Structures are given as C-alpha cells and as structure tokens.
Amino acid sequence: MIHVELQNASTTPSSLPSEQLLTLWATAATRRENAEMVIRVVDKGESAELNSQYRGKTGATNVLSFPFIAPPGVETDILGDLLICAPIVENEAQEQGKNPLAHWAHMVVHGVLHLQGYDHIDENEAVIMESEEIAIMNGLGFPNPYEEAD
Numbered sequence: 001m002i003h004v005e006l007q008n009a010s011t012t013p014s015s016l017p018s019e020q021l022l023t024l025w026a027t028a029a030t031r032r033e034n035a036e037m038v039i040r041v042v043d044k045g046e047s048a049e050l051n052s053q054y055r056g057k058t059g060a061t062n063v064l065s066f067p068f069i070a071p072p073g074v075e076t077d078i079l080g081d082l083l084i085c086a087p088i089v090e091n092e093a094q095e096q097g098k099n100p101l102a103h104w105a106h107m108v109v110h111g112v113l114h115l116q117g118y119d120h121i122d123e124n125e126a127v128i129m130e131s132e133e134i135a136i137m138n139g140l141g142f143p144n145p146y147e148e149a150d
Contacts, residue, residue, distance in 0.1 A: 002027040003077075007040040010086040015100045016041060025105045028136050029112035030079070037115065038081040039108065047085035062088045063107045065114035082111040098145075102137070106145040109136050 004023040008016060017025075022039055047060035054064070067080040084107050093103035113132055120126035134144045 001034055002030050003036045005036075005038045007038060009046065010041045010043050012043050012087045012090070015090070015104075016086060017101060017104050021101075021105075022108055025108040025140065026112050028140055029109040029116075029132075031116055032077070032079075034077045035079045036077050037079045037112070039111075040081060040083050041086050042083055044085060044087055047083060047088065050083060060085050060088055062092060063111045063114075065111045067115045067117070079112070079115040082108070082115070084108070084111065096148075099142075102142045102145070105140060105142055106133065106137060109133055109140075 002023060004019065004026050006019045006022060026037060044060035047064065050064055051057050051059065051061050062085055064083040065080065068076070068078040070076045089103055089107055090100060093100040110133060113129055118129040118132065120129045130146060134146065137145055
C-alpha cells in the first residue's frame with residue numbers, strides 16, 4: 001500500500017489535484033509494494049529557499065525531491081518528501097499549453113522516480129528516466145509529457 005500525506009502550504013489559488021489523485025499518480029510511479037511519502041505543495045518563497053539550501057540554485061523550481069535515507073540496518077517504507085511549487089506548475093502548464101492536471105501528474109511521477117534513485121544528470125540516465133515517465137504517464141491516460149503540446 002502506498003500512503004501519501006498531503007501538506008498544502010500554498011496560498012496561491014491553483015487547480016491543486018485531490019489527495020486521491022496525487023496518491024494514484026504516486027502509486028503508479030512507485031516500484032515498491034509499500035511506501036510512505038509526503039507531498040508538500042508550496043509557493044515560490046519556500047521552493048526558492050529550499051532549492052538554494054539543498055541544490056545551490058537560485059529561484060523556485062517545479063519539484064524538489066528529498067529521498068529518505070534510513071540508518072544502516074533500519075528497514076522502512078518511507079520513500080521521502082516531494083515539494084511541489086503550485087505557481088510554477090500552473091505557469092509551466094499554461095506556458096507549455098499543457099493540461100494542468102497532466103502537468104501535476106507529471107511532477108508527481110517525476111518526483112517519485114527521483115525518490116527511488118532515478119536521475120537525469122547525464123544523457124543515459126535521462127533517457128532511462130524519461131522512458132519510465134512516458135510509460136507511467138501513458139498508463140495513467142496522459143500524453144507524453146516531453147512532446148510539444150498542439
């Protein structure tokens with residue numbers, strides 16, 4: 001069973017998906033039978049602060065992933081935390097001509113894959129991760145998130 005705790009710390013009016021949808025998307029991207037995670041929805045200030053603190057990058061970003069690393073010998077179902085910036089996701093969807101719900105789903109899928117060790121730092125890793133994302137998104141009934149919107 002996949003358990004998602006939703007924390008909505010955003011004051012930005014947005015089309016925030018329901019906890020049920022967020023859980024559905026997280027479940028589709030999780031490669032474990034049991035997992036726990038937090039999805040925290042924030043505004044640009046909190047995203048920018050944590051992006052700077054943990055990645056050394058300036059400004060807010062769409063999704064940040066914080067995998068949980070258990071101490072040696074400790075088994076846990078905790079995958080970690082996702083931080084999704086509502087205004088960035090909304091703006092990206094609009095600018096890219098994407099369905100906002102599809103873009104939210106992509107951010108959850110992308111973040112959950114990061115929690116499980118996927119990355120896109122080099123080209124080979126990016127191809128693997130993007131292939132997984134496309135397959136998961138298609139399985140959820142969404143189009144390829146890397147294709148240009150019509």
